[in-house]
Amino acid sequence: xxRYFGRKLLIYLLTFFIAVTVDWMIPRFMPGNPVAxxxxxxxxxxxxxxxxxxxxxxxxxxxxPIWKQxxxxxxxxxxxxxxISIYLFPTPVKDVILRAVPYDLALLIPSTLLxxxxxxxxxxxxxxxxKLDNTILPVGYILTATPYMWLGILLAWVFAIVLGIFPVAxxxxxxxxxxxxxxxxxxxxxxxxxxxxxxxxxxFGGWAxxxxxxxxxxxxxxxxxxxxxxxxPRKLVRRYAxxxxxLPQLTGLALSLGAVVAGALTTxxxxxxxxxxxxxxxxxxxxxxxxxxxxxxxxxxxxLLANFIIDVAYLIVDPRTRAGMQGGAG
Amino acid sequence: MKRTxxxxxxxxxxxxxLGACQPAATQAPAKSAPAATQAPTEAPAVEPVATEAPADxxxxxxxxxxxxxxxxxxxPPSSWNPFNGGGYAMGTIGLVYETLYTYDPLADxxxxxxxxxxxxxxxxxxxxxxLREGLTWSDGQPLTADDVKFTFELxxxxxxxxxxxxxxxxxxxxxxxxxxxxxxxxxxxxxxxxQEIGVFFYQTPIVPKxxxxxxxxxxxxxxxxxxxxxSGPYLFESNDQSRxxxxxxxxxxxxxxxxxxxxxxxxxxxxxxxxxxxxGLVLQGGLDLSNNFLPGVASLVKxxxxxxxxxxxxxxxxxxxxxTLIINEQVKPLDDVNFRRALAYSIDVSDIVENDYTGxxxxxxPTGMMPTQDKYIDKxxxxxxxxxYDPEKAKQILAAAxxxxxxxxxxxxxxxxxxxxxxxxCPSGWTDWMAAIQIISKGxxxxxxxxxxxxxxxxxxxDAQLQxxxxxxIQNEAQMSSxxxxxxxxxxxxxxxxxxxxxxxxxxxxxxxxxxxxxxxxELGAVSLGDDEKLQEIASKLQKITLTDVPTIxxxxxxxxxxxxxxxxxxxxxxxxxxxxxxxxxxRGYWNLSGIQMLMELEPAVQE
Numbered sequence: 038x039x040r041y042f043g044r045k046l047l048i049y050l051l052t053f054f055i056a057v058t059v060d061w062m063i064p065r066f067m068p069g070n071p072v073a074x075x076x077x078x079x080x081x082x083x084x085x086x087x088x089x090x091x092x093x094x095x096x097x098x099x100x101x102p103i104w105k106q107x108x109x110x111x112x113x114x115x116x117x118x119x120x121i122s123i124y125l126f127p128t129p130v131k132d133v134i135l136r137a138v139p140y141d142l143a144l145l146i147p148s149t150l151l152x153x154x155x156x157x158x159x160x161x162x163x164x165x166x167x168k169l170d171n172t173i174l175p176v177g178y179i180l181t182a183t184p185y186m187w188l189g190i191l192l193a194w195v196f197a198i199v200l201g202i203f204p205v206a207x208x209x210x211x212x213x214x215x216x217x218x219x220x221x222x223x224x225x226x227x228x229x230x231x232x233x234x235x236x237x238x239x240x241f242g243g244w245a246x247x248x249x250x251x252x253x254x255x256x257x258x259x260x261x262x263x264x265x266x267x268x269x270p271r272k273l274v275r276r277y278a279x280x281x282x283x284l285p286q287l288t289g290l291a292l293s294l295g296a297v298v299a300g301a302l303t304t305x306x307x308x309x310x311x312x313x314x315x316x317x318x319x320x321x322x323x324x325x326x327x328x329x330x331x332x333x334x335x336x337x338x339x340x341l342l343a344n345f346i347i348d349v350a351y352l353i354v355d356p357r358t359r360a361g362m363q364g365g366a367g
Numbered sequence: 368m369k370r371t372x373x374x375x376x377x378x379x380x381x382x383x384x385l386g387a388c389q390p391a392a393t394q395a396p397a398k399s400a401p402a403a404t405q406a407p408t409e410a411p412a413v414e415p416v417a418t419e420a421p422a423d424x425x426x427x428x429x430x431x432x433x434x435x436x437x438x439x440x441x442x443p444p445s446s447w448n449p450f451n452g453g454g455y456a457m458g459t460i461g462l463v464y465e466t467l468y469t470y471d472p473l474a475d476x477x478x479x480x481x482x483x484x485x486x487x488x489x490x491x492x493x494x495x496x497x498l499r500e501g502l503t504w505s506d507g508q509p510l511t512a513d514d515v516k517f518t519f520e521l522x523x524x525x526x527x528x529x530x531x532x533x534x535x536x537x538x539x540x541x542x543x544x545x546x547x548x549x550x551x552x553x554x555x556x557x558x559x560x561x562q563e564i565g566v567f568f569y570q571t572p573i574v575p576k577x578x579x580x581x582x583x584x585x586x587x588x589x590x591x592x593x594x595x596x597x598s599g600p601y602l603f604e605s606n607d608q609s610r611x612x613x614x615x616x617x618x619x620x621x622x623x624x625x626x627x628x629x630x631x632x633x634x635x636x637x638x639x640x641x642x643x644x645x646x647g648l649v650l651q652g653g654l655d656l657s658n659n660f661l662p663g664v665a666s667l668v669k670x671x672x673x674x675x676x677x678x679x680x681x682x683x684x685x686x687x688x689x690x691t692l693i694i695n696e697q698v699k700p701l702d703d704v705n706f707r708r709a710l711a712y713s714i715d716v717s718d719i720v721e722n723d724y725t726g727x728x729x730x731x732x733p734t735g736m737m738p739t740q741d742k743y744i745d746k747x748x749x750x751x752x753x754x755x756y757d758p759e760k761a762k763q764i765l766a767a768a769x770x771x772x773x774x775x776x777x778x779x780x781x782x783x784x785x786x787x788x789x790x791x792x793c794p795s796g797w798t799d800w801m802a803a804i805q806i807i808s809k810g811x812x813x814x815x816x817x818x819x820x821x822x823x824x825x826x827x828x829x830d831a832q833l834q835x836x837x838x839x840x841i842q843n844e845a846q847m848s849s850x851x852x853x854x855x856x857x858x859x860x861x862x863x864x865x866x867x868x869x870x871x872x873x874x875x876x877x878x879x880x881x882x883x884x885x886x887x888x889x890e891l892g893a894v895s896l897g898d899d900e901k902l903q904e905i906a907s908k909l910q911k912i913t914l915t916d917v918p919t920i921x922x923x924x925x926x927x928x929x930x931x932x933x934x935x936x937x938x939x940x941x942x943x944x945x946x947x948x949x950x951x952x953x954x955r956g957y958w959n960l961s962g963i964q965m966l967m968e969l970e971p972a973v974q975e
Contacts, residue, residue: 067824067826067827068823068824068826068827068830069823069824069825069826069827069828069829069830070826070829070830070833071826073826073829073830073833074825074826074829074830075453075454077453077829077833078452078453078454079451079452079453079454079533088531088535089531089588092531092585092588092589093589096585096589122445124442125442125443125445125454126445126446126451126454126589127445127446127589127590127591128443128445128446128591133443133445136443136607136608137443137608140608190643193643193647194647197647197651198647198650198651201651204651204653205644205647205648205651205653206609206637206640206644206647206648206653207609207610207637208607208608208609211428211435211610211635211637211653212427212428212429212430212433212635213425213426213427213428214425214426214427214428214605214612215607216425216426218425219425220425220427221425305640306640306641306644307641307643307644308644309609309640309641309644309647309648311607311608311609315640316442316443319441319442321824322794322796322824322825322826323825323826324824324826
């Protein structure tokens with residue numbers, strides 16, 4: 038057990054180091070100069086430009102040699118300092134991210150988990166059931182194949198503009214001041230529902246189709262046929278098939294959950310929902326080194342963490358992993 | 368399966384905990400709790416299950432008292448510092464911090480704001496500004512000549528702060544700022560006052576000395592200035608990722624001076640998202656003034672959706688700036704005036720106006736003078752030297768100058784036989800401009816010039832201009848202004864001798880060299896304010912240069928995008944005779960271009 042986790046931990050640390058280094062490098066290799074862009078937006082003229090240029094270079098530490106920037110980046114990182122956003126100067130990157138990420142978590146974690154759960158249940162149920170296979174699953178195919186942007190706009194248009202039951206944009210009513218009141222909480226849910234529903238629908242289709250195919254595969258395998266030959270009840274066979282089929286789905290879930298911190302760009306764009314996705318897009322457009330870095334740092338951590346959790350989960354759901362480990366230890 | 372369920376439950380709970388760990392004030396802590404307890408199919412109206420009952424006295428902005436705007440902020444509000452020119456929250460200058468004067472571009476008139484009357488001249492080089500009596504800061508302190516002197520001296524290169532604010536340029540001409548008495552300030556100039564000084568008196572926000580004199584320079588130029596104290600009709604109230612809320616200053620000096628306060632109690636500015644969101648908000652009546660570019664808004668104006676624009680017909684919008692094709696004169700064959708002229712003849716601007724913009728913009732005059740600057744156009748000269756879309760003429764010019772298609776690939780080669788392959792650029796994602804450069808490319812190719820569109824990121828696009836590595840690009844930096852000096856300065860700025868980035872920040876990225884033009888520009892700058900005859904004379908000479916030399920090609924006038932709804936607020940500006948003619952604008956820098964007067968004119972709609 039300890040060896041298993043020790044090895045995993047080492048791999049995770051190495052991955053973290055490499056991923057964060059790449060994350061630091063990439064924005065710096067992009068053509069362009071974020072400080073020049075910042076200054077042009079400020080509409081400065083003449084000698085003020087030169088002075089502000091030096092001021093900002095200094096403020097962001099971009100006048101240092103590149104290896105020094107890299108070292109101070111790690112030093113700052115260990116102190117929990119992600120730097121100052123260039124595009125949202127002078128807000129610290131940490132604040133920008135902390136303000137945005139809760140919206141993403143509240144949107145993506147429930148939609149991913151619930152769609153995974155419901156999708157797998159439904160997929161397993163639908164597999165080999167002629168009626169469902171021919172009726173509802175095609176709908177799933179259509180949903181997954183639909184460009185999300187289009188589906189989102191359609192939902193927003195029908196439910197927000199034509200029917201007017203849901204708001205067009207925002208995380209909560211534009212007429213509210215955040216506080217702990219029923220009205221505010223109601224407004225949060227009201228604004229949350231449409232983006233959530235759109236994500237749920239699309240992901241649901243994907244999981245359901247995946248599960249259906251996996252179940253069919255499992256039902257065709259030798260152990261299923263053997264069980265059937267022994268006269269095991271159909272329900273029991275299917276249960277075994279499900280337990281085997283769920284494993285790849287679990288890995289898929291880990292990847293989806295890990296990327297949750299990156300937000301859902303299209304959802305945020307279509308529904309004007311606050312979150313980190315749109316900020317990442319803006320940060321890239323503005324070559325905001327520090328914000329890009331900070332956002333992807335969280336993605337890296339998210340993916341690693343989710344993978345780790347899934348590693349643990351495998352121990353629980355797949356007896357073979359446990360058995361293998363005991364064998365290794367013994 | 369039980370284990371999987373347990374695992375799921377753990378994950379959901381974890382997500383709730385994470386969701387609950389948020390910074391205070393911006394979001395409610397109970398936010399994600401209802402999210403998870405709710406099944407996906409449940410109606411959203413179902414009351415959330417929470418363990419503690421929230422207090423029930425929410426702050427709700429009454430719709431009838433709130434003005435919703437958008438179009439200014441491209442990211443969460445992050446700075447309330449009036450000196451953070453491109454990044455301050457909507458309304459920081461204009462609604463919270465005020466200027467001495469405002470300028471109305473449509474009427475071409477300065478109006479005193481903090482000042483009591485027009486600028487006067489105490490002697491040839493001393494300008495006198497008298498302040499209104501009884502001006503106050505929102506913390507109750509009086510606003511006096513001391514604050515004005517302090518503000519201008521912040522940028523004095525020999526002063527105590529030496530802050531790099533954009534009016535540091537004023538100090539090229541300014542010797543000192545002196546307080547005569549509490550309401551009188553003298554600006555002493557070294558040289559005859561220049562055309563360009565005018566802009567500093569409607570662009571410079573006056574800041575409170577008693578709060579700013581203790582700040583250090585970095586804080587003055589770059590600080591966030593949260594909860595800043597201003598003198599204007601509104602106060603910063605709150606903000607979050609997608610909005611900035613301003614609340615009316617009930618002790619504003621203007622209530623007495625103008626006899627009224629602006630009607631909206633609150634102004635909520637919504638951070639720009641995508642077009643479909645802005646459009647949706649306009650249609651749902653959630654946005655009163657949208658300064659977003661909404662393609663196809665013409666059909667809403669015509670379609671009875673209650674959406675109004677300045678003109679009821681094309682071009683719908685007031686022209687705000689000139690979208691210009693900038694040319695790098697250092698690149699072959701763009702250094703050849705014949706090639707540039709041929710290019711000018713090859714562009715079908717009407718295609719851009721009608722198909723790309725669906726009539727929301729006007730084609731630009733070849734002189735680049737805005738409609739409000741029409742009186743400075745030398746019409747006779749224009750008729751003789753100007754250009755129009757004429758592909759045949761473009762081909763003729765090319766042929767006459769020795770450009771020939773040697774290798775029969777459909778594109779001409781330079782007279783020395785070298786191949787021509789140029790790129791015209793605009794930032795990726797700026798869809799209207801992307802379509803425009805496709806049209807430019809199409810026209811150029813039809814005339815035999817191999818010019819391809821290219822869409823780098825905004826930062827890379829900008830960098831290419833500063834480094835002088837672009838070839839052809841679209842720019843619209845020269846905004847409407849109180850003087851044509853602004854526009855000509857953008858074209859005829861002396862090419863920098865040392866570092867590219869520093870000096871050429873504003874205009875002449877192609878290092879166009881015209882000693883005659885540079886001399887004329889200096890002459891133009893020296894014309895005293897209001898001497899139109901002299902301005903016209905010099906403008907005519909400058910136009911002769913731009914029309915024959917083609918350093919840039921003016922294409923169309925970008926609009927002051929503004930669509931507004933009469934559902935909650937009425938009396939919006941319009942071209943109609945009985946309406947007011949202020950600018951319907953909330954953009955940075957536009958509140959002082961009569962945007963504030965527009966706000967003062969708004970009236971609540973009569974609710975049925």
